[in-house]
Amino acid sequence: MIDEKKTSEAARKQDQNYINNALVDVYDNIMRFEEQQIRGSRFRDINARELHIVHAIGLHDHKTTSQVAREFRMSKGTLTAHLNNLERKGYIERHRNPDDRRVINLGLTSKGRLLYRVHDAFHRRLVNSFLAGMDDDDRQLIKQALMNLEEFLDEAQKK
Template sequence: MNIEDQRFINNALVDVYDNIMRIEEKSIRKSQFNDITVKELHLIHAIGLGSNKSISEVARLLNLSKGTLTINLNILERKGYLNRIQNKQDRRITNLKLTRKGKLLYRAHDAFHKKLVESFLSGFDEDEVHLIKKAMINLQNFVNEAAKY
């Protein structure tokens, strides 16, 4: 790959990331969910719909300490976006479940991401989508590895 291609891809990634964050922030401010931050929105997304993930699972997924996550969970619980549920099989484990309000926010955020992906893949055939998936896996692996440190 030549330096111009690298520079273009780098600039495009930075620009897309910055703009997605701005769009999400602006959308939140104009919505019924204006009491939430982008960081909290992504936490809700990590919890997901109906999965009953444990606090440990979400902390691992977001690469956060349980203490840091707990502070954020307290805020989201107070705002009415999630509930903590004691695991019936192992009472030491606390599971997380989105409330109706949390599910509504999740679905709105998910719809935005679906439009984003549809726009990104528009005009590509199956082979090209396969190459994009391969590139995204490479990028995910790099970012996930770098996030460990």
């Protein structure tokens, strides 16, 4: 461990503490903000969960119910309930797959696609703010940090 930096050990700890709290708060804040944005838009009848399901269904993927349920670590029954609501509100469509009539392929209606694009634009603004004033090297560093974190979680998950 090299110790030539002028930053004190105490300051390092403080930074780590800040980063810790910020990491934990990030998602809550993003979720809260997403929900708030959507409440003030034409998509008043959507909550954060439903928004993310619409996002997961995506524009061109024709995903199945089981695929999306797995993605959200949610039982198939629970997803069915959400899909019923989203279908009733006019955001998604179910298409019975003609090659295997057990499976349902999911798609977005035009209203659903509009919501998708609004949400997508929001996330682009979010990431832009996150990376404000940074050059390519900086971006690589951020990316590396996130990759470290993912690897840590993946490794630990495997035990």
